Amino acid sequence: MAATLKDATAIVGIGQTPFAKRLPASEKELACRAILAALADAGIAPGEVDAFASYTMEETDEVEVAKAIGAGDVTFFSKVGYGGGGSCATVGHLAAAIATGQATVGVAWRSRKRGSGPRPWKNTAVQLPTPGQWTRPFGLLRPADEIGMLARRYMHEYGATRDHLFNVAMACRNRANENPAAMMYERPLTREMYMTSRMISDPLCLFDNCLETDGALACVVVSAERARDCRHKPVYVHSAAQGLPSQHHGMVNYWNDDPLSGPAWTAARHLWKQADFGPADVDVAQIYDAFTPLIPLSLEGYGFCGRGEGAAFTEGGALEIGGRLPINTGGGGLSEAYVHGFNLINEGVKQLRGTSTAQVPDAATCLVTAGEGVPTSAILLRA
Amino acid sequence: MTTAPGADELQLLLPVPDEDGAPFWEYAARGELRVQACTSCGRLRFPPRPCCPHCGSFESEWRLMSGRGRIWSYVLPHPPLLPAYAAQAPYNVILVELSDAPHIRLAGNLVASADAPLDSVDPSRLRIGAQVQVVFTETGGMTVPRWIPGKS
Numbered sequence: 172m173a174a175t176l177k178d179a180t181a182i183v184g185i186g187q188t189p190f191a192k193r194l195p196a197s198e199k200e201l202a203c204r205a206i207l208a209a210l211a212d213a214g215i216a217p218g219e220v221d222a223f224a225s226y227t228m229e230e231t232d233e234v235e236v237a238k239a240i241g242a243g244d245v246t247f248f249s250k251v252g253y254g255g256g257g258s259c260a261t262v263g264h265l266a267a268a269i270a271t272g273q274a275t276v277g278v279a280w281r282s283r284k285r286g287s288g289p290r291p292w293k294n295t296a297v298q299l300p301t302p303g304q305w306t307r308p309f310g311l312l313r314p315a316d317e318i319g320m321l322a323r324r325y326m327h328e329y330g331a332t333r334d335h336l337f338n339v340a341m342a343c344r345n346r347a348n349e350n351p352a353a354m355m356y357e358r359p360l361t362r363e364m365y366m367t368s369r370m371i372s373d374p375l376c377l378f379d380n381c382l383e384t385d386g387a388l389a390c391v392v393v394s395a396e397r398a399r400d401c402r403h404k405p406v407y408v409h410s411a412a413q414g415l416p417s418q419h420h421g422m423v424n425y426w427n428d429d430p431l432s433g434p435a436w437t438a439a440r441h442l443w444k445q446a447d448f449g450p451a452d453v454d455v456a457q458i459y460d461a462f463t464p465l466i467p468l469s470l471e472g473y474g475f476c477g478r479g480e481g482a483a484f485t486e487g488g489a490l491e492i493g494g495r496l497p498i499n500t501g502g503g504g505l506s507e508a509y510v511h512g513f514n515l516i517n518e519g520v521k522q523l524r525g526t527s528t529a530q531v532p533d534a535a536t537c538l539v540t541a542g543e544g545v546p547t548s549a550i551l552l553r554a
Numbered sequence: 555m556t557t558a559p560g561a562d563e564l565q566l567l568l569p570v571p572d573e574d575g576a577p578f579w580e581y582a583a584r585g586e587l588r589v590q591a592c593t594s595c596g597r598l599r600f601p602p603r604p605c606c607p608h609c610g611s612f613e614s615e616w617r618l619m620s621g622r623g624r625i626w627s628y629v630l631p632h633p634p635l636l637p638a639y640a641a642q643a644p645y646n647v648i649l650v651e652l653s654d655a656p657h658i659r660l661a662g663n664l665v666a667s668a669d670a671p672l673d674s675v676d677p678s679r680l681r682i683g684a685q686v687q688v689v690f691t692e693t694g695g696m697t698v699p700r701w702i703p704g705k706s
Contacts (some may be wrong), residue, residue: 299570
């Protein structure tokens with residue numbers, strides 16, 4: 172019998188800074204604040220930390236973090252590529268390291284000043300050779316343009332409409348309206364606002380795009396055994412997976428034989444194979460939402476419905492509290508904060524602790540996903 | 555405070571070929587649309603790369619395409635955009651599925667004629683499945699393919 176990650180580790184601490192369009196603190200300071208908050212939440216001293224995981228796009232590296240927070244000797248560190256695709260893999264890497272005895276207390280984090288910092292797509296020079304030479308000169312400049320291309324095709328093939336995308340934006344906004352920490356707290360969205368808002372990359376309008384945010388988040392992972400002595404109810408890492416499909420091309424997956432079958436499908440196969448339960452048993456989901464069309468595509472990829480059925484799935488309040496699959500209960504990237512999806516991980520933990528601002532009654536299982544449209548990752552959490 | 559864009563900011567981005575992509579742009583400069591093909595198993599591949607994902611061969615050739623295709627999808631970008639693109643927005647970016655090789659899809663722009671602006675075709679004329687034909691235009695010392703409406 173091969174070793175398994177199943178419930179061998181748990182998330183025992185979560186922390187975050189405020190989210191805002193502009194925060195005065197540096198990314199390094201925000202990272203340290205989030206990490207120390209997560210360790211305090213767990214009741215674990217910084218000197219016990221011996222593992223770190225973050226994203227390759229994280230600009231505060233583990234050397235800086237370790238010395239700033241006063242970590243002990245660090246025996247495992249890892250960085251995951253592809254921007255938002257790395258979020259859940261940070262937890263997966265820590266879980267694997269701890270389950271195999273390479274470390275005992277792991278911290279994953281993401282700190283980002285995207286609200287007040289430069290837009291990464293403006294730095295075209297480094298992107299121009301590959302694959303930018305095939306797209307950028309023609310004015311396909313931003314992530315919204317790249318995903319808008321897939322969204323238009325998806326709408327054409329499966330009869331998805333802007334109303335379906337609105338359902339996604341609305342579910343996230345409704346949850347943010349209940350979450351005082353969210354950027355869009357007390358800022359309701361209406362269908363009229365959505366339908367009359369300015370286009371960013373037609374067919375995607377302003378409200379189909381995530382929020383530019385300054386902020387940081389972190390979580391603490393330890394063994395299941397250690398978790399029993401921590402301050403809060405453990406939230407077990409039940410299954411973890413990454414996904415880079417055959418002949419995948421990143422955000423511009425146009426050259427794949429099947430461009431609408433993205434990395435979610437690959438991650439999902441491994442995720443469910445390792446799990447004791449399936450999509451029908453998921454109580455609540457935190458699905459990466461840099462753009463609204465990623466939700467129907469992910470619903471299909473992770474098996475909540477069939478191919479082409481993701482848009483129709485959003486109808487009838489399915490994504491709202493009390494619906495078939497409540498999603499992004501903190502507000503998600505669309506309405507809580509866009510910190511490369513790390514807020515989705517912490518919100519999953521809150522749901523399984525029973526402390527979310529939009530609590531799904533008796534939630535015991537939660538799917539958290541990373542960026543669809545790039546090599547991705549996902550975790551299944553259980554109480 | 556706003557600053558007027560400099561002359562180079564008003565230029566569209568130019569392709570920066572890498573080693574694998576260079577032949578595509580060299581053929582484009584001659585007015586030819588060519589796609590990399592494996593000389594061992596014959597399969598076409600795009601974007602270009604050193605070896606064939608099907609048979610592993612490092613030998614390849616560049617096969618001439620008819621230049622006909624259909625719109626697979628499109629977007630209409632609006633600002634905020636880089637200055638040169640903002641000046642023409644909303645423009646179109648289309649993804650063209652080549653008639654000769656249905657899984658080779660090239661990003662480009664549907665324009666009224668080779669040298670016309672990126673917004674020279676009324677967006678209401680854009681339609682998935684519409685036939686298009688390649689044309690070439692020179693800009694800043696590089697030749698890039700563009701697309702004009704094809705016969706249907």
